[in-house]
Amino acid sequence: MKKLLALFWVAFFGVATLFAQGMSDAQVIEYVKNAQAAGKSQKEMTTELLRRGVTQEQALRIKKQYEKSNSVTEGTENVPTQLRKRSGIEIQQSYEAAEIQDQKTVIDVEKDTEDRDYVASNKIFGHDLFRRQNLSFEPSVNLATPENYRLGPGDEVIIDIWGASENTIRQQISPEGNIQVSGIGPVHLNGMTIKEANSYLQGEFAKIYAGISGEQPTSQIKLTLGDIRTIQINIMGEVAVPGTYRLSAFSTVFHALYRAGGVNNIGSLRSIRVVRAGKTIADLDVYQLIMSGKMTDDIRLQEGDFIMVKPYEALVQIEGKVKRPMFYEMKPTETVATILEYAGGFTGDAYKKAVRLIRKTGREHQVFNVDEMDYSVFRLEDGDMITTDAVLDRFENKVEVRGAIYRPGLYQLNNEVSTVKELIKKAEGLRGDAFLNRALLDREREDLSHEVIAIDLQGLLNGTFADVPLQRNDILYISSISDLKQEETVSIHGEVASPGIFRYSDNMTIEDLVVQAGGLREAAATTMVSITRRIKNPRSTEFSSELSKVYTFDIKDGLVVGGEGFNLQPYDEVYIRKSPAYKRQQNVVISGEVLFDGTYALLKKNERISDVISRAGGVTPDAYVKGARLLRRMTEEERRRQADAIRMARSSEGKDSISIEKLNISDVYTVGIRLDLALANPGSDYDVVMKEGDMLYVPEYINTVKISGAVMYPNTVSYKQGANLKYYINQAGGYGNMAKKRKAYVVYMNGTVSRLKSNNRKAIEPGCEIIVPSKEVKKRMSTAEILGLGTTTASLAAVVASMVNLFK
Structure with a gap:
């Protein structure tokens, strides 16, 4: 990770960051990682980071985060978590101080351990047992005091007396091994088990409590543990952190090994000795715990015990x-x-x-x-x-059957299945479509080459062909009749519910195919039903220019007229054509200042605007006929032409061509019309023919003119009859600095566009929009930006210097 980030700083701080588009910190690091893996150079990485908008501030933020995380993890990144996490049992201040010291020792030792040793130890079975957080072997503090627990200095004992006499004594065993009881004096408990201490105290307390002893005592006495003492044990040999540890008095050998970080990469798990007073009292085998779950050898430790871990044998x-x-x-x-x-x-x-x-x-x-x-x-x-090793990739007693048989698959070669006939019988026999004239038996020779044996299945079943003995790895192929010939189909086109390709069946008629295709559509013509048939003559030796044969029939009441006994043959194609007399409704919409606006159906082909306006009751007195607009949807042919235009524009990128952005790629477009001239001259060229989906809008009179584009103040002003272009430009504050004065144009309410000249007074009409285009200007870097670039470069140089010191 350090090398990766170092590469990032060198690559990034080589140039200044100018254009910020936005990348998260995680995305920056991920990009550098992937780019390095892909083999990109520093120059390529730097260019890409600048293009994506990585700024100097973002780079400094990532640097600070890296420095902070590096300072936190330095010195502890190689320390196993289980060596840093300690027991949760609350003990005295001295024990906590020893815990902190132990942790420091662990960190120092683990920093000196090489990574390869740690990885190698993880590969040894059982070595990770004492390194897991969830398996700490800590003694439970919620268990009842075991009777074989031996008391010692530091243990707190609770002596309860109940019955005729009641009292509770709570004292800690002194370093001399005594507790002080009023009326008795010092009572020595060191080294006694809980059971022995209870018997001993019964006799001692009988001196001051008369009802405790005797055949029928009237008082009872019992000793239990309060706070548990800590013991000091020594762990030596091949462990991660050898040394002296203070543990709970309930601790066992396994808990001590966990505290020491487990055995190291050469430590033994099969012979862990516990030495007490110079004698070996136990020799533990951790594998017995792992393999059998036996913890009988996991003995409880005592003060001064030594745990010795020797190297493995x-x-x-x-x-x-x-x-x-x-x-x-x-x-x-x-x-x-x-x-x-x-x-x-x-x-x-x-x-x-x-x-x-x-x-x-x-x-x-x-x-x-x-x-x-x-x-x-x-x-x-x-x-x-x-x-x-793995078993060989081959079978000892396998035979296989494939093809036109009821149960294809693998079978066992034995006394029941030893011949081809027996194999067919075991597979439940041949299917009805099985090709009986020839079956193939693929056989593997001793040299692993293959041979094919032809079998006459018909003769085999009749007894006229000798049965063939099977050998290991034989494969029997039984072909289907349908597999040996091309799949036979018929097709239907035209006015049916589901035109397409269907499987051929014997004695299939045209009616059968029509039913399979979902029946005839409403637009279907019941005359001129055509069937084309392939020309095929496998025995022909002469060339023929004839492509197909055609049969024509009529359909009446769902039956073919004149086609009695006519059956389809494979690969026939049936054509159901559309009736020439079938016409569906075509609607147009008229809205705005007409007497009856709404949707109208066209009554005939080539019906014109004036006809539909007449059916709508004509225009209202408030209508501005000259500004009427016609919207039309693209037909399929128009969409194809549009797609061709876009494709040509894209293929000519960078050449003298129309920009794609300037192409109107909407499905709806405006048709420029003159409704006033159409109504005045019905049937003329002004009287546009209506098409399905047309939307005609007749607006009311609008007496304003809109000025937009490269003017000082785009504005909408009142229409002034006879005013020229200069008048309206002045109403917008005049031309802008980048205006193309000679390229001004006007867009009329009816969708038409016209070029404007300053002396043309009739070109401007009510409701129109005057547009003044602007010149294209290449963007230049301002003086402030140039000065900022120099400042950024200087500050980046300082950051580069700090990066060099960081990664030394």
């Missing part, structure tokens, strides 16, 4: 087809069978008859092939590596 690796391939620590008497048990046994695809063992003899390597019968007697040595 033999470390053996097992890999391949076992359930837990890894390193295992083995005892000198353990064998291959033992390590297979530790590894969870073989996987399902393992070769179990033998394993391969590589042994280092001190001079060179030796290989042993250990057979299954020797697993329990072949002993292992340090450095052995066992490999378990």
